[in-house]
Amino acid sequence: MYNDDTVYVVGNSKTNTDNAITNRFNSFFIGFVVEMKNDTIVDLSCSATIRTTDEFIKSLFIGRSLIEFDLKLEEEIKRRYHGSSQRAIIVAYKDAVKKYNEIKERYF
Template sequence: MQQDIDLPFCYGENTIYVVGNAKTQQSNPITIQFGQFFIGFVIDRETGMIIQCDVSATLQTTTKFIRSLFIGKSIKDNAEIIKQEIESRYFASSQKAIFVAYKDAQKKFNCIQKGIQIDLS
């Protein structure tokens, strides 16, 4: 018998977790604290819908704002919409890194969909 896990929320069996990585400017607080910028995405395996994400950010407001840019969008089909929203709404030094991390996660997701092994190092 499986023991219940005491978590505030459990993701369904059809979800996967994919992390996208990017570099930010050396003087960026995110780079100083984490070494690089990354976004972790919880994605519906079949639809590609982004269910949740979290970000290597130093401020909670940054994390919440970046979540609002991604949640409810498709990692497969909404690249141009996401890019436009980032460019028109997010004005901080990690702007480019957000899109690069998204594209890295998108690439990994596409490999997973095709059954191609991804490098996890």
């Protein structure tokens, strides 16, 4: 399904203690599939408990770059996502950007 030019990067963060995601997974994760030749997010999934949440988060990130943290995307998340995991999404995204850059430095 994914070509040889893709990598899988997981960004993680903590959620509120009263969040269903915390009760189920203990943390919030976003798994990004990134095409290395242009740093573009081509697919992702997250540890959401509701399918619509996963699909909505996917719609925010697909086609974006993971090479650097995008402040405009952070603002878009704040404007459009109003679930209890809003902050966790942003932190997981920041974590994934950091890990992706470490991968690029180490292997490419």
